Amino acid sequence: MSSYGSWLAVLVAAWLGGLPVLAQQGSADVAQPDNWDAEVAIPPARDIDPDPRVLEVDLEAYVKPMEIVPGKMTAVWTYNGQLPGPLLKLNAGDRLIVHFRNSLPVPTSIHWHGLRIPNAMDGVPGFTQAPIEPGGEFTYDFIVPDAGTFWYHPHYDSAAQVGYGLYGPLVVNDPGEPAAFGDELVLLLSDMSLDAEGQLQEPKSGGRFGDLFGREGSVLLVNGQVLPTLKVRQGKQQRWRVINAARTRYYTLRYRRSPLVLLGGDGGLAAESRTVDEIKIVPGQRLDFVFTPPDAPGTAGKLRWYPTDRGYGSTYNRLAEDIMHIVTVDDPAVVPVTIPRQLRDIAPLDTTGAHEELLDLTIGSDEHQDVSMGINGVHHKRAVPIMAKVGETQVWTVRNDTDFSHPFHLHGFFFQILSPAGVPEWRDTVDVPLHAEVKLAVRFDERPGMWMYHCHILDHAEVGMMGHLHVMPGD
Numbered sequence: 001m002s003s004y005g006s007w008l009a010v011l012v013a014a015w016l017g018g019l020p021v022l023a024q025q026g027s028a029d030v031a032q033p034d035n036w037d038a039e040v041a042i043p044p045a046r047d048i049d050p051d052p053r054v055l056e057v058d059l060e061a062y063v064k065p066m067e068i069v070p071g072k073m074t075a076v077w078t079y080n081g082q083l084p085g086p087l088l089k090l091n092a093g094d095r096l097i098v099h100f101r102n103s104l105p106v107p108t109s110i111h112w113h114g115l116r117i118p119n120a121m122d123g124v125p126g127f128t129q130a131p132i133e134p135g136g137e138f139t140y141d142f143i144v145p146d147a148g149t150f151w152y153h154p155h156y157d158s159a160a161q162v163g164y165g166l167y168g169p170l171v172v173n174d175p176g177e178p179a180a181f182g183d184e185l186v187l188l189l190s191d192m193s194l195d196a197e198g199q200l201q202e203p204k205s206g207g208r209f210g211d212l213f214g215r216e217g218s219v220l221l222v223n224g225q226v227l228p229t230l231k232v233r234q235g236k237q238q239r240w241r242v243i244n245a246a247r248t249r250y251y252t253l254r255y256r257r258s259p260l261v262l263l264g265g266d267g268g269l270a271a272e273s274r275t276v277d278e279i280k281i282v283p284g285q286r287l288d289f290v291f292t293p294p295d296a297p298g299t300a301g302k303l304r305w306y307p308t309d310r311g312y313g314s315t316y317n318r319l320a321e322d323i324m325h326i327v328t329v330d331d332p333a334v335v336p337v338t339i340p341r342q343l344r345d346i347a348p349l350d351t352t353g354a355h356e357e358l359l360d361l362t363i364g365s366d367e368h369q370d371v372s373m374g375i376n377g378v379h380h381k382r383a384v385p386i387m388a389k390v391g392e393t394q395v396w397t398v399r400n401d402t403d404f405s406h407p408f409h410l411h412g413f414f415f416q417i418l419s420p421a422g423v424p425e426w427r428d429t430v431d432v433p434l435h436a437e438v439k440l441a442v443r444f445d446e447r448p449g450m451w452m453y454h455c456h457i458l459d460h461a462e463v464g465m466m467g468h469l470h471v472m473p474g475d
């Protein structure tokens with residue numbers, strides 16, 4: 001056991017105290033079960049560039065019939081015919097080149113959610129590029145500066161296009177991070193609205209109430225699949241990179257109440273790890289966990305979705321749903337390693353004298369009595385940008401006096417949450433619960449341009465809950 005690094009003390013944790021036999025082997029010494037993630041893992045994109053520091057891929061958006069629910073074919077909107085789109089995996093500092101082709105019947109774009117990349121690569125039609133028309137092409141080319149879990153999706157008619165299946169994971173590793181966090185598994189969560197024939201429902205289904213509540217799909221998917229099976233070995237840890245790519249749905253996931261170690265999320269590791277007993281993740285957000293399989297060899301269980309209270313009607317009369325089988329193989333248990341509490345240093349941003357902005361998330365109705373949302377009462381089409389300068393730090397208070405929670409997302413920059421107080425970490429998406437507020441600090445480190453911030457319930461962004469930030473070049 002002493003062969004582990006100094007911080008890898010042997011754990012015989014209280015929650016494993018119920019084990020009948022103390023396992024002999026450590027988690028780091030044994031492999032995952034054979035084909036442990038074969039049914040779940042998202043296939044990576046094919047790298048056409050031999051340079052190990054460059055990931056160069058062809059990505060094509062097109063409609064492909066797929067069997068989402070048994071016996072029915074659904075015309076899914078895909079990247080490269082995959083649901084979700086291919087896994088893009090790089091190391092921090094690597095270059096990503098994506099030769100994108102739009103073979104959809106409508107215009108689109110790709111937004112690289114959470115990445116601190118140049119404005120021209122941010123994928124927002126009308127602001128950073130023209131829409132990519134059907135048959136059109138665009139090359140995205142940038143350095144991925146930060147380790148973390150990210151994702152990509154259209155920023156054109158995004159509620160509809162994301163709802164139809166256009167999303168994919170992007171993972172940036174820090175080669176310096178301990179491998180002892182476990183073998184990586186991306187779990188991209190999404191849902192899809194299908195009718196009785198398995199056809200995609202109209203993006204505006206449900207009318208005004210759909211706009212107000214946001215549209216949750218009827219079919220829950222993990223990596224594009226209904227109830228896939230993951231194989232685990234008791235005590236053998238896995239690092240789960242969880243992405244909420246649903247257009248509206250909030251997730252509370254539990255494997256009974258088994259503990260998970262939360263490492264961080266959007267912008268990589270937090271300052272400290274925390275032990276939690278559920279995964280709570282809002283649209284757009286990412287979380288990074290160490291899962292330690294708790295069950296006895298030869299048993300099986302299910303990861304379950306539970307409704308999250310995000311306002312009126314969100315929990316009423318709704319049942320939990322199973323989303324993934326977890327089969328514990330019949331191999332001897334192993335002793336899990338201890339995850340350190342201190343993960344990295346994150347210095348608080350200096351907010352002395354910082355310019356402050358109040359962003360009040362608002363819901364109203366327009367002249368046709370349709371739902372109209374905004375920020376400070378202004379629909380995004382009439383929004384005046386917040387002004388900032390490269391090098392400046394600002395403090396934003398995002399206030400929500402509406403009857404629904406809103407996941408707030410800022411493009412292009414990480415922020416730190418000042419209140420409610422928590423473990424220091426870098427974020428780009430944060431839930432602002434109903435009748436609550438979140439205060440955040442953001443430094444516009446570089447990369448001038450026009451950037452978006454919006455509610456990541458995409459139905460809400462679509463009806464106006466979005467604003468603009470104009471970062472001017474420095475002196």
Ligand SMILES: [Cu+2]
Pocket residue numbers: 405406407455456457460461465
């Ligand atoms: Cu919202």
